[in-house]
Amino acid sequence: MRLKAIEAIVVNGRSYRWMSDPVVVVCVDGCEYDYLERAAAAGCTPYLARLLREGTAFKGDCVVPSFTNPNNLSIVTGVPPAVHGICGNYFYDREADAEVMMNDPRYLRAGTVLAAFADAGARVAVVTAKDKLRALLGHELKGICFSAEKAAGATVAENGIGDVLALVGMPLPSVYSAALSEFVFAAGVKLMETQRPDLMYLSTTDYIQHKFAPGSDGANAFYAMMDGYLARLDAEGAVLALTADHGMNAKTRADGSPNVIYLQDLLDEWLGAGRARVILPITDPYVVHHGALGSFATIYLDAAEREAIRARLAQMDGIDLVLLNAEACARFELPPDRMGDLVVVSGRHVVLGTSVARHDLSGLDAPLRSHGGVSEQTVPLLFNRRSAGIAGRARLRNFDVLDVALNHLEPAKIHRSAARTAQR
Numbered sequence: 001m002r003l004k005a006i007e008a009i010v011v012n013g014r015s016y017r018w019m020s021d022p023v024v025v026v027c028v029d030g031c032e033y034d035y036l037e038r039a040a041a042a043g044c045t046p047y048l049a050r051l052l053r054e055g056t057a058f059k060g061d062c063v064v065p066s067f068t069n070p071n072n073l074s075i076v077t078g079v080p081p082a083v084h085g086i087c088g089n090y091f092y093d094r095e096a097d098a099e100v101m102m103n104d105p106r107y108l109r110a111g112t113v114l115a116a117f118a119d120a121g122a123r124v125a126v127v128t129a130k131d132k133l134r135a136l137l138g139h140e141l142k143g144i145c146f147s148a149e150k151a152a153g154a155t156v157a158e159n160g161i162g163d164v165l166a167l168v169g170m171p172l173p174s175v176y177s178a179a180l181s182e183f184v185f186a187a188g189v190k191l192m193e194t195q196r197p198d199l200m201y202l203s204t205t206d207y208i209q210h211k212f213a214p215g216s217d218g219a220n221a222f223y224a225m226m227d228g229y230l231a232r233l234d235a236e237g238a239v240l241a242l243t244a245d246h247g248m249n250a251k252t253r254a255d256g257s258p259n260v261i262y263l264q265d266l267l268d269e270w271l272g273a274g275r276a277r278v279i280l281p282i283t284d285p286y287v288v289h290h291g292a293l294g295s296f297a298t299i300y301l302d303a304a305e306r307e308a309i310r311a312r313l314a315q316m317d318g319i320d321l322v323l324l325n326a327e328a329c330a331r332f333e334l335p336p337d338r339m340g341d342l343v344v345v346s347g348r349h350v351v352l353g354t355s356v357a358r359h360d361l362s363g364l365d366a367p368l369r370s371h372g373g374v375s376e377q378t379v380p381l382l383f384n385r386r387s388a389g390i391a392g393r394a395r396l397r398n399f400d401v402l403d404v405a406l407n408h409l410e411p412a413k414i415h416r417s418a419a420r421t422a423q424r
């Protein structure tokens with residue numbers, strides 16, 4: 001419990017006012033803005049439609065590479081990867097000369113706003129879909145933190161809560177399912193009803209967004225499910241702040257096949273086998289729905305070859321950007337020591353691979369949709385309160401979501417206007 005009234009806390013150089021109502025931040029994985037508008041227009045999401053109409057709805061920019069972990073960590077720290085250090089799922093550790101996963105908290109270089117509020121006495125809860133994010137989001141957090149994926153094994157000692165399946169009242173979902181995200185929302189509602197955390201962070205999985213385009217039946221059903229849970233959190237009096245880690249685009253040719261540029265194969269052909277190393281930061285243990293294909297890659301190669309390779313790649317159809325390490329890290333606010341010598345970003349409908357032989361696409365049961373590039377950078381920032389105005393902000397980022405939720409919203413709930421109520 002808090003010993004004295006704290007008005008604000010400062011984390012990573014940003015100030016956050018203490019909440020008067022519970023604040024729930026939802027990161028909807030892969031939520032291209034279109035998903036919200038199309039589901040609302042189809043009448044599937046009455047609550048979200050109301051937020052789009054009467055709440056505060058912005059378009060903002062996520063972090064590039066537009067991948068899950070760099071963005072989730074930016075959202076909970078309030079700063080870009082240059083500060084917090086997490087710039088992918090996977091990277092080449094130059095010091096260790098090894099390709100490693102980046103989901104261990106020892107790679108995190110900044111504390112989270114969640115942990116800081118908990119340290120100051122707030123009750124904080126975090127629920128993620130996949131377990132890969134749990135350790136990073138829950139780093140040094142005194143509170144509740146568990147994943148839907150490993151909900152059955154949650155314990156008070158490890159996760160701040162046990163018997164999660166009984167609390168939520170849902171069977172343990174498959175890691176590749178819409179139910180994994182539904183479990184996150186259901187858990188969030190139960191936690192709000194039973195424990196009323198001051199600050200809660202819910203992070204879903206983009207299984208549906210990888211398969212279904214905005215406005216499709218599969219997508220609308222997912223948003224309809226989400227809509228019901230969000231309305232219940234609102235009814236509990238929570239301030240709701242919804243954003244996304246990245247957007248999502250079709251990455252296919254006209255015939256529906258994946259539109260891939262295999263960079264390692266090209267470089268082996270141009271320079272000789274093994275002279276350059278291509279790293280795809282999207283690489284993680286859960287590759288079924290995207291085959292480890294995204295629109296961002298980084299290349300390690302000799303200094304003497306960089307300019308020539310850069311020029312050659314930049315000429316290719318489907319390549320948007322080829323930048324040197326320093327240029328890329330300045331432009332996208334990335335940690336230079338965890339990026340290669342070149343950074344390659346592909347176009348809206350193109351993904352980057354290593355070698356044909358290294359990508360198992362047999363699990364792709366729908367035309368490829370993926371992310372990672374600048375073309376997936378636009379994301380929603382949606383709130384169930386009116387904004388009190390955000391001065392001097394030329395470009396809103398998804399990692400401003402806590403700042404807006406805590407510092408820039410009017411305290412009163414939005415109401416249906418008399419005219420609108422009369423129309424119903």
Ligand SMILES: [Zn+2]
Pocket residue numbers: 029030067068069206245246
């Ligand atoms: Zn994601």
